[in-house]
Amino acid sequence: MIGFANASTKTGPLYSALFLFVASGFAGASRAIFVLSLVLLASCAPEKTTWKLSGPTMGTAYHITVTDVPPGVSKAELQSVIDAELAAVNQEMSTYIPDSELMRFNAAPVGEGVEISAHLADVIARSLEIYRHSDGAFDVTVGPLVNLWGFGPLPEPEKIPAEDEIASLVQAIGSDALDLNGLVLTKSRAVTIDLSAIAKGHGVDRVADLLEARGIANYLVEVGGELRTAGVNPQGAVWRVGIERPSAGQVVQKPIQVSGKGIATSGDYRNYYERDGKRYAHTIDPRTGRPVEHKLASVTVIAETCAAADGYATALNVMGADAALKLAEEQQLAVFLLVKTDSGFEERVSSAFSPYLERQGR
Structure with missing residues (x-):
């Protein structure tokens, strides 16, 4: 399988808990772990008839809430087509299915064009766009470095990698080696692609x-921690979620209202190890070949699609707070940052994120 790793109460001091601490990479061979810790917040209005669907997928699970389903739509049929669609994503983008489209490309010789599906081409195109916008902070070829540092399928290393090993892999990887021409993908170096940082959002x-397509206008879709919402929740209000505070407990740092958008969070505060008193987080900067050392604890991105939110959350988490906010303003991204300080966490937001905060209490 691809390894990527709703309840309702009333408002006031209570939150309906949806804390999702999920590996967003392909099971065990993840490019990185991305954490989206969200809480659904409900109003106190009477609930409408609602369907909740869930199941395993991509090495994790999906949870879907739909309300006001049009006549003629069968719950069993809907579950079946959802399962089939997610299975198709697996077959296209998994690094754990030997004959997936992605693995077929990874096994192809350098310089040989491989025809891929429109879906895979769309994800590759988005990945290359984020790679360019982030000056290489987002790189779908970074997998060998993730593995070298012990955040892939292999155990944590007894010793940190040697300088020459790091330098060699930094030179070998790079999305600049990828060329997408329509539905034909080619590599100019022997790179391999791992879409763990964006395929779950896709x-x-x-x-x-x-x-x-089935006329369902009110929904929340969550796969392994990444979300997309539309319309209203079962109580007839805009979907509300809570961004989790990076801490040992499940605490809401900031509630937001979001409908018609994708939401993703990336953070490094749960997946790390220590060697000789130094902390090494799972987030690897492809440009240096090393785990990041800045104080940015988590990044939440709201975007038109969940794939875009997913990919940009990863890129910004690699870049650090100042560079992340600069890129967010340049690209008009809705971004919420939590930065570690001596006394806790500092909130920093981009201009495009402010409306989601200003809507609270309305």
Whole structure:
């Protein structure tokens, strides 16, 4: 399988808990672990008839809430087509299915064009766009470095990698080696692609599109921690979620209202190890070949698609707070940052994120 790793109460001091601490990479061979810790917040209005669907997928699970389903839509049929759609994402983008489209490309010789599906081409194109916008902070070829540092399928290393090993892999990887021409993908160096930082968000988008094609206008789709919402929740209000505070407990740092958007969070505060008194987080900067050392604890991105939110959350988490906010303003990204300080966490937001905060209490 691809290894990527709703309840309702009333408002006031209570939150309906949806804390999702999920590996967003392909099971065990993840490019990195991305944490989206969200809490659904409900209003106190009477609930409408609601369906909740869930199941295993991509090495994790999906959870979907739909309300006001049009006549003629069968719950069993809907679950079946959702499962089939997510299985198709697996077959296209998994690094754990030997004959997946992605693995077929990874096994192809350098310089040989490989025809891929429109879905895979769309994800590759988005990945290359984020790679360029982030000056290489987002790189779908970074897998060998992730593995070298012990955040892939292999155990943590007894010793940190040697300088020459790091330098050799930094020279070998790079999305600049990828060329996408329509539906033909070619590599100019012997790189391999791992889409763990974006494919889960793409899966969310695929399910959302499927729901909309069936006339379902009110939904929340979550796959392994990445979300997309539309319309209203079962209480007839805008979907509300809470961004989790990076801490040992499950505490809401900031509630937001979001409908018609994708949401993703990336953070490094749960997956790390220590060697000789130094902390090494799972987030690897492809440009240096090393785990990041800045104080940015988590990044939440709201975007038109969940794939975009997923990919940009990763890129910004690699870049650090100042560079992340600069890119967010340049690209008009809705971004919420939590930065570690001596006394706790500092909130920093981009201009495009402010409206989501200003809507609280309305």
